[in-house]
Amino acid sequence: MSETSGITAGAPEPTPTVSAPAAAPAAAPVPTEAPSEGLTNMSISDTAPPAPQPGGTPAVDTPTPTTEPTPAPKPASETAAPSAAPAADAVATPTKPILATTPASGKAAPAATSTAQPDSKEEVEPQNALTGKFTPAEWKALKEFRDKIPAIVTDAYSDSPADKKPTTLDLWGVPIHPDVKDARTSVILMKFLRARNLNPTSAGEMLTATIRWRAIFKVDEAVKEEFPEKVFGSLAHISGVDREGRPVVYNLYGANKDLQAVFGDVQRFLRWRVKLMEECVTRLDFSTVDQMVQVHDYAGVSMRDRDANSKNAASEATSIFQNHYPEFLSRKFFINVPSLLSWIFWLFKSLVAARTFAKMSVVGSGHHEIKKALSEVIDENQIPKRYGGLADGF
Incomplete structure (x- = not known):
């Protein structure tokens, strides 16, 4: 019998009155089909034997009727009687179904028992509002x-x-x-x-x-370092948040005209600038907020204000934040930008990744224009009064 052949129900054994006795024919084999893709890794017990089809009972000689007609076999759905066994193996228990066996051992395979192991569940990732995106x-x-x-x-x-x-x-x-x-x-x-x-x-x-x-x-040491208030105190302020709760930091490049004091020691300027960045990062919880908004105010700045040290400091600071503080910027506004610097900014566009440039906005001067630009992401009550908002600011 094939591994996948079903149990044929119903026909009674022929009686000894048959004129030409012969061994009962073997059960008709079930046609072989290519297994579906989903069954290729399952054992024989994963699949129930096919139900007997009408007319699938092997032909046998009909015995000569006696005084009482032989009752017709019941439909397969009403009886689980086994089919006639071959003559050589004609020992069967009529009250129990014959179990399919494997060719290798001949032992009965447990019926309707799946050997497929359940897929192990993937480890659940901890989630917050940001990972959910x-x-x-x-x-x-x-x-x-x-x-x-x-x-x-x-x-x-x-x-x-x-x-x-x-x-x-x-x-x-x-x-x-x-x-x-x-x-x-x-x-x-x-x-x-x-x-x-x-x-x-x-x-x-x-x-x-x-x-x-x-x-x-030595970032941890720079964070604890004290810097002269009269030199750096007016250059930057963290003030308010945008509509998503991101902190807003304002850099005022023209607040201190003493370039030598600010940029004379480039490493000191960089350590102050990194400390400011680290202070901004402490405002992020990395659960709901992980970025900040920057506003660069160029009021009072001219091309003559850029000496070798200031250029070097700006270049190094840009490299630090680009390479070691990735994806911390949500938006950047350049406000009070002189016409010449605005022109240079647009030339600079070709050197900046499109994704980064899309976060930048160049704004002219005047409360109305600046407020209009900042209001794209910041509520009026969070914008300092000096830029047309309602906040006391700095």
Whole structure:
């Protein structure tokens, strides 16, 4: 009998009065079909035997009627009587169905018992408002990237003394490790992935460089460092939030005309600027908010105000924020921009990634024009009065 053949119901055995006795014919084989794709990995017990078809009972000689007619066989749906067995194996228990056997062992296979193992459930990812916006492609890249973290940390600290190599890593107060289940970790790692077009290898290189830079620059020490208020105090302010709760930082490039005091020590300027950036990052919870809005005010700035040190400082600061603070910018407004600087800005467009340039807006001068531009993302009561809003500001 075939492994997949069904049990034929119903026909009675011939009586000894048949004129030409012969062995009962074997059950008709079930036609073989190519298995469907979904069954290729299932055992024989995964599939119930096919139900007998009308007319599928093997032909047998009809016995000569006696005083009482032989009752007609019941339909297959009303009886589970087994079919006639071959003469050589004619020992059957009529009250139990004959079980299908495997050719190798001849033992009865458990009926209707599935051997297919259930698919193991994927580990549930911790979620927050920001991870809920990740696309399937981003999740796929993130899982691959996360598996690389131990090797990335090892590589980043490969030149450090053995007793100073950290076993864990924190960035902006968030643990970075594949074994730590924190949705904020996913948010930070996604920043590096998005900055590198979801390429886990490139994102890993960026993260490695960031870890090394933070150690060399001594960011944690810069955050605690005190800078002269009279030099830097008027240059930047964190004031208010946009409609999504993102902090808004204002940089006033013309607030201090003493360029030597501001840019004479480029490294000191950079350390002050990094401290300001880190203070902005502390306003982010990485659960609902992970970006900021920047407003660059060029009031009082002219081309004559740009000396070699200021150009060098601006170039280095741009490199730091581009390479080590990925995807922290939601929008950037350039306000009170002189006509000449505005023209240079549009030339600069070809050097900036389209995705980054789309976040930038160049605005002229005057309360009405500035307020109109800032109101795209900031409520009036969060805009400082000096820019046409209602907030006290700075």
